[in-house]
Amino acid sequence: MYDVIIVGGGVIGNSIAFHLSKRHYHVLVIEKDTIGQKASGAAAGMLGAQNEVGADSPLSSLARQSRAMFPPLAEELKSLSGIDIELIHSGIIRLARTEEEAKQLKQAADRQQNSGEDAEWLSREQLKEKEPNLSADSMAGALYMPYDGQVNARLLTKALAHSAVKLGADILEHTEVQDFLTENNRITGVRTTTGTILANSVVTAGGAWSRDLLKKTDLALDVYPVKGECFSVYHDEHLMTSSIFSPGCYVVPKSGGRFIIGATQKPDSLDDSVRLDGLHSLIKRAIGLISELRNAKWEKAWTGHRPQTKNGLPYMGEHPDINGLWVAAGHFRNGILLAPITGSLMADYIEGKPVNDTFRLQQLSHKEVNL
Ligand SMILES: Cc1cc2nc3c(=O)[nH]c(=O)nc-3n(C[C@H](O)[C@H](O)[C@H](O)COP(=O)(O)OP(=O)(O)OC[C@H]3O[C@@H](n4cnc5c(N)ncnc54)[C@H](O)[C@@H]3O)c2cc1C
Numbered sequence: 001m002y003d004v005i006i007v008g009g010g011v012i013g014n015s016i017a018f019h020l021s022k023r024h025y026h027v028l029v030i031e032k033d034t035i036g037q038k039a040s041g042a043a044a045g046m047l048g049a050q051n052e053v054g055a056d057s058p059l060s061s062l063a064r065q066s067r068a069m070f071p072p073l074a075e076e077l078k079s080l081s082g083i084d085i086e087l088i089h090s091g092i093i094r095l096a097r098t099e100e101e102a103k104q105l106k107q108a109a110d111r112q113q114n115s116g117e118d119a120e121w122l123s124r125e126q127l128k129e130k131e132p133n134l135s136a137d138s139m140a141g142a143l144y145m146p147y148d149g150q151v152n153a154r155l156l157t158k159a160l161a162h163s164a165v166k167l168g169a170d171i172l173e174h175t176e177v178q179d180f181l182t183e184n185n186r187i188t189g190v191r192t193t194t195g196t197i198l199a200n201s202v203v204t205a206g207g208a209w210s211r212d213l214l215k216k217t218d219l220a221l222d223v224y225p226v227k228g229e230c231f232s233v234y235h236d237e238h239l240m241t242s243s244i245f246s247p248g249c250y251v252v253p254k255s256g257g258r259f260i261i262g263a264t265q266k267p268d269s270l271d272d273s274v275r276l277d278g279l280h281s282l283i284k285r286a287i288g289l290i291s292e293l294r295n296a297k298w299e300k301a302w303t304g305h306r307p308q309t310k311n312g313l314p315y316m317g318e319h320p321d322i323n324g325l326w327v328a329a330g331h332f333r334n335g336i337l338l339a340p341i342t343g344s345l346m347a348d349y350i351e352g353k354p355v356n357d358t359f360r361l362q363q364l365s366h367k368e369v370n371l
Contacts, residue, residue, distance in 0.1 A: 001198045001199065001200075002026050002027060002028045002170075002197065002198070002199040002200070003020070003025040003026045003027065003199065003200050003201065004020055004025050004026075004027045004028075004199060004200065004201045004202070004203060004350060005027075005028045005029075005030060005189065005190055005197060005199040005201075005202045005203070006027060006028070006029045006030070006202075006203045006205055007030055007177045007190065007202065007203065007204050007205060007206050007213065008029075008030075008031065008204070008205035008206040008207060008209075008210075009029050009030075009031030009033075009034070009035040009036065009157075009161065009171065009173065010036060010038055010039060010040040010157065010205065010207050010335070011036070011039075011040035011043075011153065011156060011157045011160065011335055011336055011339040012040075012205040012207070012328050012329070012331060012335055012338075012339060012342055012343075013029055013031075013203070013205035013206075013328075014029060014035065014036075014157055014160035014161045014164060014339075015160050015339040015340060015342055015343030016203055016205060016328060016342065016343045016346045016347065017029045017160070017161070017164040017169045017343075018160045018161075018163050018164040018167070018169075018343055019343035019344050019346070019347035020169075020346075020347050020350065021163075021164045021167035021168055021169045022167055022347075023347055023351060024168075025347075025350070026168065026169075027164065027168075027169040027170070028169070028170045028171070028172060028197065028199070029161070029164070029169060029170070029171045029172070030172045030175050030176075030177050030190070030192060030197075031171065031172070031173045031174075031175070032174070032175065032176035032177070032193075033173070033174070034173045034174070035157060035158065035161045035171065035173065036154055036157035036158055036161070038207055038208075038304060038305065039207050039208065039304040039305055039306055039307065039335060040153055040154070040156075040157040040207075040304075040335065040336070041153065041154045041157065041304070042153075042228065042230060042302055042303065042304020042305075043153035043304065043335070043336045044150070044153070044230065044243075044250065044252045044260045044262050044263065045086075045150045045151045045152055045153040045156070045252065045254075045260075045336055046092060046148065046150045046243055046245075046250070046252060046336070046337070047066075047067050047070060047148055047149045047150055047151065047336070047337045048092055048145075048148050048245075048333075048334065048337060049063040049064045049066070049067040049147070049148055049337060050064075050092075050112055050117055050119060050145040050147070050148050051092045051094055051145055051148050051245055052333060052334050052337070053334065054108070054111070055108075055111045055112050055114075055115040055117070056111070058313060059313060059334070059338075060115075062338060062341050062345075063334065063337060063338065063341075064117075065341050066337055066338050066339070066340045066341035066342075067147065067148070067149070067337060069340035069341060069344070070087055070149065070151065070340065071087065073085075073340050074087040074151075076163070077156075077159040077160065077163050078159075080159075080162070080163035080166045080167070081158075081159045081162035081163045081166060082162075083155055083158055083159035083162060084155070085151045085152055085155050085156045085159050086150075086151055086152040086155060086254070086255055087149060087150075087151050088149055088150050088151075088255075089146075089147065089149040090149065090150070090241050090242050090243070090253075091144055091145055091146040091147070091148055091149070091241075091242040091243070092144075092145050092148040092242060092243045092244075092245055093122070093127070093130070093131065093142045093143070093144050093145075093242045093243070093244050093245065094142060094143045094145070094245045094246070095127075095139050095142045095244065095245065095246040095289070096139060096140040096141050096142060096143070097138070097139060097140065097246065097247075098140055099140050101140065102140035102141045105121065105141070105142070105143040106121050106141075106143075108143060109121045109143050112145070117145070117147070118145070118146050118147055119143060119144070119145050120143075120144045120145075120146070121141060121142075121143060121144075122141055122142045122143070122144050123141050124136050124137070124139055124140065124141055126141075127139060127141060127142050130144070130241075130242075131240050131241065131242065131244070133237075133239045133240055133290050133292055134240065134244065134289060134290055135288065135289060135290065135291055138288075144242070148243075150243055150252060151336065152254065152255075153336045156336060156339065160339070160343075172192075172194075175192050175193055175194050176192060176193045177190045177191070177192050177206075177213060178190075178191050178192060178193060179191040179216050180202060180216060180217060180322070180325060181196060181198070182322055182325075185321060185322055185323060186322070186323045186324055187199070187200075187201060187202050187322055187323065187324035187325040189202070190202055200324060201324045201325075201326065201350055202324065202325050202326065203326040203327070203328055203346060203350075204325070204326070204327045204328070204329060205327075205328045205329060206329060207305070207307045207329060207335075208223065208224070208225035208226075208270070208305040208306065208307040208308075210223045210307065210327065210329035210330070211223045211224065214319075214327065217319060217321070217322060217325065218321070219319060219320070219321075221315065221327065221329070221330075222309055222310045223307050223308070223309055223315070223329050223330045224267065224268055224307075224308055224309075225267075225268065225269060225270050225305035225306065225307065225308070226265055226266065226267045226268075226269075226305065226306040226308045226332070227264070227265070227266040227267075227269040227270070227271060227272075227303055227304075227305055227306075228262060228263040228264055228265060228266075228303065228304050228305070228306055229262070229263060229264040229274050229275065229278040229279060229282070229301065229302070229303050230260055230261065230262035230263045230282075230301065230302055230303075230304070231260075231261055231262075231274075231279060231282065231283075231298075231299070231300065231301035231302075232254075232258055232259060232260050232261070232299040232300055232301075233258070233259050233261070233293065233296035233297060233298055233299055234256075234257050234258055234259075234296060234297045234299060235257055235259065235292070235293065235295065235296040235297070236257060237257075237292065239253065239259070239290055239292055239293070240253050240290065241253070244289055244290070246285070246289060248281070248285055249261065249262075249282055249285035249286055249289065250262055250263070251286055251289060251290060251293070258299065259293070259296065261282055261283075261286045261293075262282065263282075264278040264281070264282065265306075266278075267308070269305075270305060271303075272303045272305075273303065274301045274302065274303055279301055306331075306332050306333055306335075307329055307330050307331060307332060307335070308330065308332045309330035309332070312332060313330070314328070314329065314330040314331045314332070314338065314342070315327045315328070315329055315330050316328050316342060316345060316346060316349070317349070318349070326346065326349065326350065328342055328346050
C-alpha cells in the first residue's frame with residue numbers, strides 16, 4: 001500500500017515523486033515505457049520563463065518561480081543522485097526578422113523590464129557583437145533575456161527519478177496503468193498490466209496520454225499531443241553562447257560542442273517517426289541563422305509529443321468527482337521549465353497545504369473540459 005501512486009515517469013511525474021518523497025510520503029511511479037523516454041527526453045531543455053511566457057500571462061508567476069528553483073535544485077540533485085543536470089545561465093536571444101517583429105519585441109522588453117525582469121533590446125550591431133557567428137545582417141535586432149537558462153532535459157528527468165528513489169520512492173517501468181480503483185468516490189489504487197496496486201492518492205502525470213486514461217473516469221480532459229521533431233549536431237568551434245530562438249527554429253548550444261536544433265509542431269499527432277520535410281525545414285532555417293552550421297557533424301534526430309491544452313494552461317488539481325485522484329498534465333512547451341514548481345505545488349495540494357492563489361490556473365471541472 002502506497003501513500004501516492006504517480007502515473008507517468010516523465011519530468012512532471014518524477015518531480016512530484018521527488019517533492020513528495022522529500023516530505024516522507026511513500027511513493028510509487030508507474031511508467032508504461034522507461035523513465036523519461038517521451039516528451040521529457042525529447043526536450044531541448046530551455047528554461048524560457050521570459051521567452052515563452054509573457055509578463056501578463058497567468059503562467060508568468062509560476063514560470064519565474066520555477067526558473068528560480070533550478071540553481072538550488074541542481075545542487076540538491078547532484079548530491080542525491082550524482083547527476084549533473086547541466087544548468088547553464090547563458091540566456092536566450094529571440095530574433096526579430098522584420099521591423100514589425102522588432103516593434104513587438106521592444107514592447108515585450110519594456111513590459112518585462114517594468115515587471116522587474118532583466119531584458120535587453122539588442123540592435124543589429126549589438127547582436128553582431130554578442131554572437132558574431134549569427135547572420136545578423138538579415139535581422140532587425142533581438143530581445144536578450146539573460147536569466148532564461150537551460151538544462152539537459154533527459155538528465156533532469158533521470159536525476160529527479162534517482163533522487164526520489166534515494167529518498168525512498170519506488171519506480172515500476174514497463175507497466176501500464178489501465179484504470180483507477182475507487183470506493184465511494186474515493187481513489188483506492190490502480191489496475192495495471194501486471195496487477196492492482198493500492199494507494200491513498202493517485203496523480204495522473206501521463207503527459208499527452210493523460211486524456212485517454214482520464215476518460216475512464218468520465219472526465220474529458222482537453223489535453224492533446226503536439227508532435228515535435230528535433231535533431232542534434234556537433235561542431236568543433238564555439239558557435240554561440242546563448243540559445244538562439246527564432247519563429248520556426250531554435251538552436252541550443254549544449255556541453256561538448258553539441259547543438260540541439262528544433263522543433264517542428266504538428267498538432268494531434270502521436271506518430272513518432274521523423275519526417276524529412278520537418279528536418280529539411282529545420283536544417284534550412286538553422287543554416288540561415290548560423291551559416292557555419294553547414295559544416296556541423298550529424299548526431300541524431302528524434303520526436304516527442306508535447307502535452308497541449310485548449311487554452312494553453314496546464315491542469316494541476318483534483319478530479320471533480322473522485323477524492324484523492326489528482327491531475328498534473330498539459331505543460332506543452334514548458335514542462336522542463338515548470339517541473340520544479342509543479343512538483344512542489346502538487347505536493348502542497350496532496351498535503352492539504354494552502355496554495356498561493358496566483359498558482360490556481362484552472363480547476364478541473366466537466367464544464368471547462370467539454371471535448
Ligand atoms: C521537441 C520538444 C522540445 C521541447 N523543448 C522544451 C524546452 O526547451 N523547454 C521546456 O520547458 N519544455 C520543452 N518541451 C516540453 C516538455 O518536454 C514537456 O512539457 C514535458 O516533458 C512534459 O512532461 P510530462 O511528464 O508531462 O510528459 P512526458 O514526458 O510525455 O511523460 C509522460 C509519461 O507518462 C507515461 N504514461 C502515459 N500514460 C501512461 C499509463 N497509462 N501508464 C503508465 N505510464 C503512462 C508515458 O509513457 C510518459 O513517459 C519540449 C517538448 C518537445 C516534444
